[in-house]
Amino acid sequence: MIDAPLPRAPRTRIGRFFDSDIWYSFIRSPLVILSAVVSIAFFAAALFAPWVAPHNPFDLASIDLLDSSLPPVWLEDGDTRFLLGTDDQGRDILSTIIYGARISLFVSLAAVFFSMVLGITLGLVSGYVGGRTDAIIMRIADVQLAFPAILIAMLIDGVVRGLLPRDLHGDIAIYVLIFAIGISGWVQYARTVRGSTLVEKNKEYVQAARVIGIGPVIILWRHILPNVTGPVLVIATIHLAIAIITEATLSFLGVGVPPTTPSMGTLIQVGQDYLFSGEWWITIFPGIALAVLVLAINLFGDWLRDALNPKLR
Amino acid sequence: MTLLTIKGMRVEFPSRRGHVTAVQDLTLDVAPGEILGVVGESGAGKSTIGNAIIGLLEPPGEMTAGEITLQGDRIDTLDEVKMRAVRGARIGMIFQDPLTSLDPLQTVETQLIDTIRENLGVSEREGNERAVALLDAVGIPDPAIRIKQYPHQFSGGMRQRVVIALALCGEPDLIIADEPTTALDVSVQAQILDLMKGLCRDRNVGMILITHDMGVIAETADRVAVMYRGRVVETGTTEQIINHPTHEYTQSLISAVPPPGRRLARFPLVTYIEDAQERPEGLNLETHWLGQSRDYGAASDILLEIENLHMRFVTRGSIFPSKRLFLDAVKDVSLSIKSGEVFGLVGESGSGKSTIARMITGIYKPTSGSIRFAGQEITGLTRKDAAPLRRQMQMIFQDPFSSLNSRMRVKDIIAEPIHFHGLASSNAEAQKIVNDLLDVVGLGAQAAVKFPHEFSGGQRQRISIARALATRPRFLVCDEPTSALDVSIQAQVLNLLKDLQSELDLTMMFISHDLPVIRQMCDRVGVMRHGQLLEVSETESLFTNPQHEYTKHLLDLMPKFTGFGAQAAE
Known part of the structure; x- marks a missing residue:
């Protein structure tokens, strides 16, 4: 039925990846390649900030007040040392964006990971055990969905703020933020994983494992979990974009990371005071960076969802 | 025109x-x-x-x-x-x-x-x-x-x-x-x-x-x-x-169709199909690890005994008992299976055949009734207590595409029961057993490193059989093992099951809706309808002299296909 013998599928893991339909679809969509490149550039810049950034904006020794409020390099009075200009204290905007992205991405990635672990665990248990356990977990999820995620994050942040002494709060603010964003996002994962688990647990390979005598924990971990991770990956990508926005929003409102720590949100918040005094670059550039990053991740996530869904291919 | x-x-x-x-x-x-x-x-x-x-x-x-x-x-x-x-x-x-x-x-x-x-x-x-x-x-x-x-x-x-x-x-x-x-x-x-x-x-x-x-x-x-x-x-x-x-x-296609009228010792080998493979010579099951399954103590005459088994599913749940709806999938079924025999269960879809299989193997908990395996009551045992018995009974499923975990390599799929029951002292020994099992089911050891999606339906069913044999069971439940397969592949898989049954002295419960297949495989047959067991008799007497009206009806409807195969085998 086949004319020419088809080339045999490569044996190695890498070889199989480059041979896969996903890679094929990726390499043929320029927009997706662009968004992947932008995302990876942001991640790399954030990870290697101390080496990538032209200045260290938090090294007081390198900051000179004489350099304050310089416009971007292409405007009159611009300085070639400061590509995107400086703020009122003479810090390089480009460098603060890179350091800000570092904090923002750390918070968002950690929050997404926390959401994922919590949501997948609850989803697996809910779907596999069923009955009352399922009902309780899913009703909690329903109740939480009735509140906007940002409200929940603010609520948690507020409670922790009220409980902890002021001086301690500054140190753990980032972790509170991670917890708050993480908690507000687990429902998506739990619902998706529960749905897939309900399908998978009735498949015969799970029954075969039960006939062997294997217990529920190992069945969930070894058999069901690897088969429900596809959709989770997609949700995680899109959730990452949402988490970045949430972090920025909370920090902008002053309930996220302390104003002294640079993150996308705090940069925009600090900069907006100067909008009307003419130094628009202090807030506009971090804003553009945030928008581009989130757009890139979203585009990538949308593509991933379509590529992993055989019905849309 | x-x-x-x-x-x-x-x-x-x-x-x-x-x-x-x-x-x-x-x-x-x-x-x-x-x-x-x-x-x-x-x-x-x-x-x-x-x-x-x-x-x-x-x-x-x-x-x-x-x-x-x-x-x-x-x-x-x-x-x-x-x-x-x-x-x-x-x-x-x-x-x-x-x-x-x-x-x-x-x-x-x-x-x-x-x-x-x-x-x-x-x-x-x-x-x-x-x-x-x-x-x-x-x-x-x-x-x-x-x-x-x-x-x-x-x-x-x-x-x-x-x-x-x-x-x-x-x-x-x-x-x-x-x-x-x-x-x-x-x-x-x-x-x-x-x-x-x-x-x-x-x-x-x-x-x-x-x-x-x-x-x-x-x-x-x-x-x-x-x-x-x-x-x-x-x-x-x-x-x-x-x-x-x-x-x-x-x-070969026609000779692979199970004849309804007679019982063949084996199906003639279908040579024209490409993934037809017979087991390599030189592997003597009697002396091999797989054959050493006689460490169960004295074999009683009756291996499995089911009494008044009942299964009721809730089709609509409600907190008010009066509003719940139930489906009685299995009603008051009693039967016994002797050591070494192949017991068939036949019936149309929804007759409760698979439910019985799943209660025996512990996937479902029966609503009431008793299941005794080798003289020991197994309903109500905890998972831990049942583990030694689970090892002795395994199951082969209908759908070759969902019965293997697509994320695991074949060697891991087959090694899992070996490791779980501690049947091998080392990883290397387990791997050796896996390779032998793959030889036994006619796939060859090179199949071990592949993933399930690289195999056809019939080959996957062989992997399923290898997994079921990995615990060295003495009782095998086959739930429609060939109904998803092409007829030539079905002939191969049935041959394989027949060989294994006689060489390993397995007791089998064989479930099918296909009467000619039942006739080829089983020593005794039970006929089921709407969750009830209507009739149990020796295979030959069931086909020649059915007692129950429904059995007669089923036999009348059976396709009377006697073609080339019948003559070729005579």
């Missing part, structure tokens, strides 16, 4: 990795009132022919050569608008699954009348009269009342009758029926085939009947075309093909 002529048809599916040719050099013709059977195994390109004729090839498939003429007009070159006028009015289509080929949101009346008016342009009233007459013609009682109903209010067989009525709406000259009875129970299948035969004759409609089932062909078709890998290898009258096949493939 011929009704439909296909000349030199070639259908290709372009893909990233080159063109796949689904059908090539196909030449066929159908006369008015004639039923042409197209038979072949999965992937032979049967369905592609039907789709190509009505111009509904799944993209990116396309017809790259040949011509199709219907009553002298070429239809393969027509554009979409003109082709729509051909579909329905001149060619009707009957699909496999009556559950999905009707619109669940519209009454049967709406679907029929719309189709009639679209194709014949008659008035609403005449459309209605014709619709009722059609339902009457396809044997639906009270057509005037039932026509107002929705598809879900019809049973599977009745729904397929509606689908046939729908295909007849435009008064077509040709009907293409693609596996029209595959989704139906045997008793319904016989009625539908009779109906289609009668309709073709009465209305002088030609039919292309696409099926994998030689029994269906034998009972229905006037002429047969046998397909193998996209080509027609043999065409002839049904009588000629079944009794005197000339092509080697047709011969």
